[in-house]
Amino acid sequence: MIELLDFNESDFDQLLKHIESPEFLKQWSGSAFTYPLTRSQLASYIDGANMDGSDQYIFKVKAVGSSETIGHIALGKVDRVNESARMGKVLVFPAARGKGFAAPMIEELLRIAFEQLSLNRVSLGVFSFNVRAIHRYEKIGFQREGLLRQNTKVKGEYWDLIEMSMLKREWNERKYSQ
Numbered sequence: 314m315i316e317l318l319d320f321n322e323s324d325f326d327q328l329l330k331h332i333e334s335p336e337f338l339k340q341w342s343g344s345a346f347t348y349p350l351t352r353s354q355l356a357s358y359i360d361g362a363n364m365d366g367s368d369q370y371i372f373k374v375k376a377v378g379s380s381e382t383i384g385h386i387a388l389g390k391v392d393r394v395n396e397s398a399r400m401g402k403v404l405v406f407p408a409a410r411g412k413g414f415a416a417p418m419i420e421e422l423l424r425i426a427f428e429q430l431s432l433n434r435v436s437l438g439v440f441s442f443n444v445r446a447i448h449r450y451e452k453i454g455f456q457r458e459g460l461l462r463q464n465t466k467v468k469g470e471y472w473d474l475i476e477m478s479m480l481k482r483e484w485n486e487r488k489y490s491q
Contacts (some may be wrong), residue, residue, distance in 0.1 A: 315417045317372035317425070319363045320385065324373050325355045327382055330400055339467050340440055342402055367391065370425065371402075374418045375407075383409035386422050388435070398426055403437075403446070405433035415449055423453075427484045436478040440465070447475060454487045455479045 320328075328350075335348035338429050346354050362369040368391040374384035387402040400422055405415050426432045437455065439446050451457075455477040463471035 314377060315383070315421060316375050316377055317386065317418065317421050318375060320359060320371040320373045320387075322352075322356065322359070324382065325352050327373075327406075328355070328361050328385055328404075331404065336467055339465065339472075340443065341404055344463070345402070345436065348471075352374060355451050365391075371386070372422070374414065376414070382406070383414055384418055388426055388430075390420055391430065391432070396431065398430070398432055398435055400426075400435050400437045419449070419453055422480065423484055427481045433446055433481045434478055436476065438474045439478055441473040446475075450477055453479075454483055 315375070321386055329352070332341065332348075332350045338346055338348045339407040341455070345358070349472055351438075358413065359371055360365055362371045370391070372386050373382045374386060375381065376383055384405040385402060386400070386404070388398050389402075390399040391464040392398065400419070403415075403419065405418070423435060426435045436458075437450065438461075444473075456479065458476040458478055461476065464474040465472040
């Protein structure tokens with residue numbers, strides 16, 4: 314249904330047009346970038362990514378058989394000693410929303426993490442108001458680990474962050490039960 318391909322400089326403009334506000338940038342990337350997002354920030358973001366032994370894998374998402382990019386997803390903070398990483402920067406572009414692409418792109422990233430990179434744990438953080446994303450992550454099999462209260466301040470308002478993770482054994486149990 315979808316494929317993950319290396320995100321590179323030719324993809325910058327398409328991503329940039331979807332980052333419309335400081336609030337959306339914060340929701341999408343946490344503190345990784347500053348608004349307005351620039352090509353220079355994205356160039357630093359991809360520097361050294363997607364190579365053997367890299368600590369970061371950054372992807373554009375395409376529907377199989379289409380040349381159109383429908384989203385973005387990343388696996389960062391890859392720690393080969395502790396066999397862990399952090400999923401983030403998950404974005405389905407507006408024209409592709411509601412078409413069932415979110416779960417397959419997350420599942421493909423998890424497949425890469427657990428099967429190709431042989432990791433044991435993938436974590437993520439999601440703001441508590443993003444109820445649709447939380448539901449999606451739970452349906453895929455992520456477990457809530459905790460709540461970081463008033464973790465992020467945006468325009469004078471505090472946002473709570475929910476920490477979630479999935480372990481390789483949970484991935485395998487889910488994969489083999491389907």
